[in-house]
Amino acid sequence: GAGVSQSPRYKVAKRGQDVALRCDPISGHVSLFWYQQALGQGPEFLTYFQNEAQLDKSGLPSDRFFAERPEGSVSTLKIQRTQQEDSAVYLCASSPGYSGGNTGELFFGEGSRLTVL
Amino acid sequence: AQTVTQSQPEMSVQEAETVTLSCTYDTSESNYYLFWYKQPPSRQMILVIRQEAYKQQNATENRFSVNFQKAAKSFSLKISDSQLGDTAMYFCAFMKDAMEYGNKLVFGAGTILRVKS
Numbered sequence: 001g002a003g004v005s006q007s008p009r010y011k012v013a014k015r016g017q018d019v020a021l022r023c024d025p026i027s028g029h030v031s032l033f034w035y036q037q038a039l040g041q042g043p044e045f046l047t048y049f050q051n052e053a054q055l056d057k058s059g060l061p062s063d064r065f066f067a068e069r070p071e072g073s074v075s076t077l078k079i080q081r082t083q084q085e086d087s088a089v090y091l092c093a094s095s096p097g098y099s100g101g102n103t104g105e106l107f108f109g110e111g112s113r114l115t116v117l
Numbered sequence: 118a119q120t121v122t123q124s125q126p127e128m129s130v131q132e133a134e135t136v137t138l139s140c141t142y143d144t145s146e147s148n149y150y151l152f153w154y155k156q157p158p159s160r161q162m163i164l165v166i167r168q169e170a171y172k173q174q175n176a177t178e179n180r181f182s183v184n185f186q187k188a189a190k191s192f193s194l195k196i197s198d199s200q201l202g203d204t205a206m207y208f209c210a211f212m213k214d215a216m217e218y219g220n221k222l223v224f225g226a227g228t229i230l231r232v233k234s
Contacts, residue, residue, distance in 0.1 A: 003161070033221060042121075042208050042224030043162075055219050091162070104150045104212050106222060108162040 002026065004109035006092050012115045013082045021077045021112040023092030030097030032075050033106065034067055037089040046090075049075060050097065082116045089113045119144045119211050123225035130199045131233055137184075138194045138228050140209030146170075150212040151185065151192045152222065157205040165207070168192065199232045206230075 005024040013019050025032050030051055035043035036059075046065065048056040051072040060067070064083075069075040079086055090113075093106040120143045130136035142151070153165040168176045168185050175183050180200075184193045196203055209225040 031219060040227075042210075042226050043222075045221045045223070048219045048221060050219055056221070059221075093162075104152070104167065104220075105164045110159075110161045 004092055004094055004107050006090075006109035006112050008112060009110065010113050010115075012117065014117055015082060015084060017082055018078065018080045019082055019114060021079075021090050021114070023075045023077070023094075023109060025073065025075070025092070025094030026107055027073075028096070029094035029107070031095045032069060033093045033095075034075070034077050035091040035093065036061075037091055037111070039088070043091055046077070079114075082114075084116050087114055087116045119146070119149075119213070119223045121209050121211050121223055121225035123209055123228050125228045126226070127229045127231070129231040129233055130196075132201060133198055135195060135197045136199055136230065138196075138207055138209075138230065140192045140194070140225060142190050142192065142209070142211050144190070144211065144213075146213055148214060150214070151183075152210040152212065153181070153183070153192075153194045154208045154210055154224075155203075155205045156208065156227075157202075162208070166194065196230075201232050201234060204230060204232045 032049040034046040037043040045059040047067045049069040064080045066078045089111040091111045093108045122141045149170045151168045154162045155165045156162040166178045180197045182195045206227045208227045210222040213220045
């Protein structure tokens with residue numbers, strides 16, 4: 001498809017389990033962002049990739065959260081030893097990146113809803 | 118750090134009428150970008166309208182327009198001729214500079230808009 005694709009759409013995990021969330025950005029997009037959206041709240045920044053380089057991970061809430069984008073396209077957000085407070089929708093967004101014509105618009109996926117029991 | 122405030126958690130409007138959603142922000146930057154994003158229930162977030170701070174003219178996109186008051190740090194969204202499909206969560210968002218890589222969006226808490234028939 002032409003849009004940002006995320007999987008799984010829904011994930012239920014028991015407390016203490018590890019989870020992996022996948023993001024397939026729009027082909028050719030340089031920039032990739034992960035956001036966390038708690039119920040009824042606005043998205044909060046987690047981390048940013050420019051191609052395969054993770055340039056900003058200031059929003060990751062703890063060292064249990066890890067993200068990678070090894071070949072500069074697909075990205076995975078991994079959460080180890082999940083806790084109930086990790087329950088949220090995890091949004092991935094991509095953009096072409098600065099190329100002299102960047103509008104700043106981010107293209108979002110539908111999100112992965114994580115529920116930790 | 119930048120903050121974005123949306124003071125209306127919920128709004129409703131009758132079909133075909135006009136509604137205005139409020140947003141204020143705080144920043145010390147002189148150049149920046151402001152956005153309104155729409156998030157329909159269980160669907161991905163999409164851009165509604167954007168405004169570059171150095172442009173005095175208010176942005177318009179069909180039925181959507183903004184009232185950008187830079188001195189007051191206010192950025193409201195007006196939806197004219199409301200349609201049932203406008204029912205969604207609306208987020209106001211700030212970006213420091215779209216012409217640089219990796220500048221993240223800072224979101225408000227959102228306003229739920231319900232359009233009634």
